[in-house]
Amino acid sequence: MGIFQLLMEKPWLPVEGEGEEPAEQRASSMESPHVGLRVFLAVATVLFTLFLVVYVERMTFPDWRPLSEPWVLWLNTLVLIISSAGFHWASVNTERGDLEGIKTGLLAAGVASFAFLAGQLWAWQLLVDLGYYDMANPAVGFFYLLTGVHGVHLLGGLVAWFRTSAKVKAEADMAQLRMSVGLCAVYWHFLLVVWLVLFGLLLLT
Numbered sequence: 112m113g114i115f116q117l118l119m120e121k122p123w124l125p126v127e128g129e130g131e132e133p134a135e136q137r138a139s140s141m142e143s144p145h146v147g148l149r150v151f152l153a154v155a156t157v158l159f160t161l162f163l164v165v166y167v168e169r170m171t172f173p174d175w176r177p178l179s180e181p182w183v184l185w186l187n188t189l190v191l192i193i194s195s196a197g198f199h200w201a202s203v204n205t206e207r208g209d210l211e212g213i214k215t216g217l218l219a220a221g222v223a224s225f226a227f228l229a230g231q232l233w234a235w236q237l238l239v240d241l242g243y244y245d246m247a248n249p250a251v252g253f254f255y256l257l258t259g260v261h262g263v264h265l266l267g268g269l270v271a272w273f274r275t276s277a278k279v280k281a282e283a284d285m286a287q288l289r290m291s292v293g294l295c296a297v298y299w300h301f302l303l304v305v306w307l308v309l310f311g312l313l314l315l316t
Contacts, residue, residue, distance in 0.1 A: 148294050152301055155264060159305055162260070163312065166253050176248045180313050181237040187230035188310055194223035195303040198296035205289040210282065213292060217276050220299065224269055231262050257309050265302055271295050 169175065201216025235255065238244070243251050275291040 169249050178243050178250050181234040183234045187227050190223050190227045191303055194220045195299045198299045201292050202296040205292050213279055221272050268298050
């Protein structure tokens with residue numbers, strides 16, 4: 112199984128079954144996605160931490176030539192904050208039982224997420240236009256690697272967003288929506304924190 116396929120799979124998404132389950136089984140099935148998300152975030156945290164450690168260590172080599180980060184990264188950061196806020200708003204409205212509020216939050220989060228990915232591609236294009244495509248410079252390679260891996264995680268998360276939005280459109284049980292939206296919100300908050308760390312490191316170096 113490829114790395115990309117693993118990243119695209121979201122273990123916290125509940126698997127819909129047929130028929131009624133006993134109360135204990137329902138409780139267990141509700142807990143499994145939370146455990147899956149914790150494991151996934153732990154693995155992703157280790158992955159990004161290793162990248163950052165290698166990044167900082169690689170900077171000490173003489174062939175490291177810093178590059179100028181595109182200004183659009185500031186805009187992308189704001190867009191990702193809006194996306195995370197949209198998921199938070201949707202999660203809050205699941206507690207209120209407000210279906211329209213959930214739809215609004217998910218729509219804002221999804222649009223902002225796609226805008227963030229488009230903005231990252233734009234940043235790559237700006238760097239290429241400035242001549243930053245020589246992979247012999249490790250600073251360039253690490254920029255594409257770090258932003259690319261983060262983008263793949265976000266793209267994979269959009270699969271969860273799409274499935275959750277489909278449940279909302281079908282007006283699924285509110286308890287199920289509360290879990291799905293809440294887990295998506297946690298994942299997006301995690302991606303926001305990771306991006307802030309990456310962006311801050313890129314600026315400082």
